[in-house]
Structures are given as C-alpha cells and as structure tokens.
Amino acid sequence: xxxxxxxxxxxxxxxxxxxxxxxxxxxxxxxxxxxxxxxxxxxxxxxxxxxxxxxxxxxxxxxxxxxxxxxxxxxxxxxxxxxxxxxxxxxxxxxxxxxxxxxxxxxxxxxxxxxxxxxxxxxxxxxxxxxxxxxxxxxxxxxxxxxxxxxxxxxxxxxxxxxxxxxxxxxxxxxxxxxxxxxxxxxxxxxxxxxxxxxxxxxxxxxxxxxxxxxxxxxxxxxxxxxxxxxxxxxxxxxxxxxxxxxxxxxxxxxxxxxxxxxxxxxxxxxxxxxx
Amino acid sequence: xxxxxxxxxxxxxxxxxxxxxxxxxxxxxxxxxxxxxxxxxxxxxxxxxxxxxxxxxxxxxxxxxxxxxxxxxxxxxxxxxxxxxxxxxxxxxxxxxxxxxxxxxxxxxxxxxxxxxxxxxxxxxxxxxxxxxxxxxxxxxxxxxxxxxxxxxxxxxxxxxxxxxxxxxxxxxxxxxxxxxxxxxxxxxxxxxxxxxxxxxxxxxxxxxxxxxxxxxxxxxxxxxxxxxxxxxxxxxxxxxxxxxxxxxxxxxxxxxxxxxxxxxxxxxxxxxxxxxxxxxxxxxxxxxxxxxxxxxxxxxxxxxxxxxxxxxxxxxxxxxxxxxxxxxxxxxxxxxxxx
Numbered sequence: 001x002x003x004x005x006x007x008x009x010x011x012x013x014x015x016x017x018x019x020x021x022x023x024x025x026x027x028x029x030x031x032x033x034x035x036x037x038x039x040x041x042x043x044x045x046x047x048x049x050x051x052x053x054x055x056x057x058x059x060x061x062x063x064x065x066x067x068x069x070x071x072x073x074x075x076x077x078x079x080x081x082x083x084x085x086x087x088x089x090x091x092x093x094x095x096x097x098x099x100x101x102x103x104x105x106x107x108x109x110x111x112x113x114x115x116x117x118x119x120x121x122x123x124x125x126x127x128x129x130x131x132x133x134x135x136x137x138x139x140x141x142x143x144x145x146x147x148x149x150x151x152x153x154x155x156x157x158x159x160x161x162x163x164x165x166x167x168x169x170x171x172x173x174x175x176x177x178x179x180x181x182x183x184x185x186x187x188x189x190x191x192x193x194x195x196x197x198x199x200x201x202x203x204x205x206x207x208x209x210x211x212x213x214x215x216x217x218x219x220x221x222x223x224x225x226x227x228x229x230x231x232x233x234x235x236x237x238x239x240x241x242x243x244x245x246x247x248x249x250x251x252x253x254x255x256x257x258x259x260x261x262x263x264x265x266x267x268x269x270x271x272x273x274x275x276x
Numbered sequence: 277x278x279x280x281x282x283x284x285x286x287x288x289x290x291x292x293x294x295x296x297x298x299x300x301x302x303x304x305x306x307x308x309x310x311x312x313x314x315x316x317x318x319x320x321x322x323x324x325x326x327x328x329x330x331x332x333x334x335x336x337x338x339x340x341x342x343x344x345x346x347x348x349x350x351x352x353x354x355x356x357x358x359x360x361x362x363x364x365x366x367x368x369x370x371x372x373x374x375x376x377x378x379x380x381x382x383x384x385x386x387x388x389x390x391x392x393x394x395x396x397x398x399x400x401x402x403x404x405x406x407x408x409x410x411x412x413x414x415x416x417x418x419x420x421x422x423x424x425x426x427x428x429x430x431x432x433x434x435x436x437x438x439x440x441x442x443x444x445x446x447x448x449x450x451x452x453x454x455x456x457x458x459x460x461x462x463x464x465x466x467x468x469x470x471x472x473x474x475x476x477x478x479x480x481x482x483x484x485x486x487x488x489x490x491x492x493x494x495x496x497x498x499x500x501x502x503x504x505x506x507x508x509x510x511x512x513x514x515x516x517x518x519x520x521x522x523x524x525x526x527x528x529x530x531x532x533x534x535x536x537x538x539x540x541x542x543x544x545x546x547x548x549x550x551x552x553x554x555x556x557x558x559x560x561x562x563x564x565x566x567x568x569x570x571x572x573x574x575x576x577x578x579x580x581x582x583x584x585x586x587x588x589x590x591x592x593x594x595x596x597x598x599x600x601x602x603x604x605x606x607x608x609x610x611x612x613x614x615x616x
Binding site: 204 | 387390466559571
C-alpha cells in the first residue's frame, strides 16, 4: 500500500502521463501558472484547544485537457507562511540562560507555526450535455494528495491525505465573446489519512520521523473524514492562445481521529494560461 | 468593465462570508477554565501516574479550590506550578506565554537552569586534535592515546548522525579507549541514541520497553514496544568506553545511557542522570500558556521505571563550580584513570 507523499505523487503523475498519452490528437491543452493568497483556519484538538489562522501565499501550476466529451486536468499548488493562535497575536515565550560565569541571556521566541500546504490533484470529467452548447455540465472524479506540514512548539494541522472524490463542474464558454466562467464542487468519499498518533510522538525503534508519522496511516470513510471543496472562476480570453482568470476556492474538512481536526481554506488566485 | 468589477466583488464577497467553526475570540483568561484545561490535559495524556504512584484526582481536590474565576495570572501560575511540582518530572515545563512570568520546570530556578559543573571550554584544554562532526558531536584525543567524544544532543535526522559517527569513530579507531561525554546532553531523538549506542555494541540486547498513552483514560496505553541495542554502521568500537553523565543528562541521553550500560566494555562515571526518560508533547490552554506532558511509561531492561530517579553511575564523581572556573575537570581526569 502506498503510504508516503512521494508514492502518491508518483502514482498521480503516472495517471497524468497515461491520460496524456491516451488523448486524441484533436484535444486542446492548456497550461497555466497561478499565484494566490489563502486564508487558512484550523482547530486541531490533537494538539491544542486554540484555533490557528493565517494568510498563506501560494503558487500553482495547472494543466488541462479538453476534447469533445472529456475534460481532465492536473493541479499542483504549494504555499508557505505562518499561522498564529486566534486571540493570541504576537505571543512569545522567554528562555533565560545562564553560563557558568553567571552571565545571563534572554531569548524571546515568537510562538508561530510555520505552515506549508502542498497539494496535487488529478481529475477526469465526462460531459453530460451536448459538446456544442455554451453551457456545459460535466461529472467525474478527482484523486488528490494533500500534505499540510506544520512546525514549531505546537504542530496543529500536521496531516497527509490521499483522497478520492466525485466532482461536478459547470463551464460557460460562449462561442462568441471573450469571457468564460467555471464552477465546480467535490466531496471526498474515502481518504488515506495520516495524522500524529494520540500520544503525539514519532519515535520508534530504528525509525525515522517520517516512518513514525506515516506509520499512523488509516483509511477513513465519510464517517471519519469529510472534505468538500468548491470553486468559481471568471476568465478572459486575452488572445487566441492566452487567457487570464480569477478564481475563488473554498475547502472545508473534518477528520475525527485521534482527536477532531477542522480545517477551512479560502483562496483567491490569479491564473495566466496558454492553450495549445 | 462593470462586469469585471461585479466578478471581482463576487469573489471577495465569497471569501468573507463563511462562518468560522470556532468562537470569535477563543482567548479566555478565566482562571478556573484554564486550570481545568491544564488538569484535564494531564489527565488525558500523562503516562506516569501508575509508574509514579500518583493520585491525580486528589491533587485536583487540593488545588482546584485554590483557584477562583477572578484569580490573576500570577495566582494561577503559583497554583498550577505547585500542583505540577508533585509530578517530580523534569520533562514537564510550563511556558506562561504572553506574560512576564518565568518558564517553570522542577529543575529551573526562576526560569533558569543552573548547571555549573561543566564547561566545554575547559574540556577543550584537555583535548588535542579537536574536531567538529556536525553541531551535535565533537571529538579529539586525550593524553595516553585515549579518545574523547562529546555528544550535546541526539538529532532527529539519522543520516547526519551516521555520517558524524563514521567520521569520529574512524578518527578514534586506533585509540585504546574512548571517554564518551554526555554530561550536558538534554536529550533528543531516541532512534539516534539507539543508532549511536549500536556503534559500540557487539550483541543484540533489550535495553528498554516503552508504552505510550493511546486514549483519555489513565489506563489507556498502546502495546509495549521493545527497544534493542545491536551493532549498527560499518564497524564497532569494542575497546573500553567511559561514559560521563551528570544530572543534566536527560531524556534520550538517559535512554542512551541504558543502552550503553548493556555493554560490558562500558563504565558509567559522574552523577545520576536527570530521571526524565519519556517523550513529551506540547499542549496549550485558552489563555495562551503552553506546557509539556510526558506521554510514555519507559522501563529499563529490568522492567523498572526510573522516572524521577535517573540512572546512577558505576562510579560517582562530580565537579565543583570553583574547580571548573579554575579550569579543572575532575570528572574527566578521573575518567582517564579508570581506563584499564
């Protein structure tokens, strides 16, 4: 069974390559680059009773394929920023040290959580409406791999999930005119979830920190792990090949074990993409 | 143009209209609520009630009435630290973050750890060919072809540990013994300690069994995990080793001492170790204070818990502050005389 992010990302990449190789020659491909800002809020009772939040800059890559009846895509996004406990901005702890000569030193360390969210996802959608209509509905599925890495005194939200979710999408692309619109939702059916054990430690004989962390991977159904995402995107066709788009993405998830974690992410991003 | 403004406004509107899943202002300085949160966290995670024969409920009965809703932070700090003091656990630290109150642990004095029996600069005056093999390990040679190795912590990444040990043991392979100094080692990652001990082992030997809390009831523990010391790396150092410990040797430094003491070639010299073996975790309460909790029940090869006791040396020796300030390390000098 695949348990590490590397294995899941490799499998996702392989799926993308296979999908790419199976594309009809008439397919339309789009490659995009995005930057955005994400508001993250989480309450991880596995580590704390305090909720944490922060604004996390993000960058992403998107590849999308469209044919007459099918649409597929691969998204990769990476963020880096800090979270702080809600209600305790600017909190710090003080360490006093004294050497053998009696010289004292005061070290003040801010209590922030360095936060790195990484996500890779692949989706495949089948058109439900006639391909020549301006408003097109499609449905399919998405596999995604998310890793939230947190560091610091407390490590709220530390979690890896590899999940499968159905996806429904609406695309409005008028034959004439430059504006286009998309919206979609996903709801996770099942996920392989890795979180810290109840005891919050990773040491084990002969092991590394990663072995200790990924040793606590379990398959969760919707009763223990819920996640849904939605997005709306407004786009503008700049030239024959270039498009720009603004996207709002919302995500809410809940994981029950070993203690509840609630996470909410809202991202606003701008994408520049090239169709070939 | 109007259309674009509408779309932008719609995006920003969506971003701001979701309800959070937590109270608008979760910070709460109510002393009773914070006392209860701290007590409950220890109740749900502390792994040593049984090993230390502690009645946590009785401590609640004694200390909870001393806290009122209007008790200020200093008052709460006094009550909580008195209660935690009964656990006699150097792995418990209270960080009253966001206040001017000092960090508290049983082994701190007004927030400061006073350890005036050791100075690495003094050690260096005894050692020639001083080498740094990573920021956690230094080595060199003492008089009479005796090697010296100082470990200041056990890092949580194993690869650098392997590289540093390879370098140090290659450099010391022709010495007739090694003085292994962990007197100022507060701990680190147990698997790194296990690996380093394995560089001195010739056989496989059980050195500790660990159970950790896996549920909110005081009796909720996962299965016992056995830790063995066995040969690791490309070669073993099988000549005599004098292991130097002190009361500042803690946590993974102590599990390392357990592992090393399984070997006939090792003699422990110095002072009894800290007596805080278990892994600990950080938790928080509503007022922003943070505290560490020992989550495991660590037992030596004999099945006994030495939490709050420490590992006693084979030969006791302790430096006086005045000696160290005068440039003398009596423990190190005695170590050289113990080498057969």
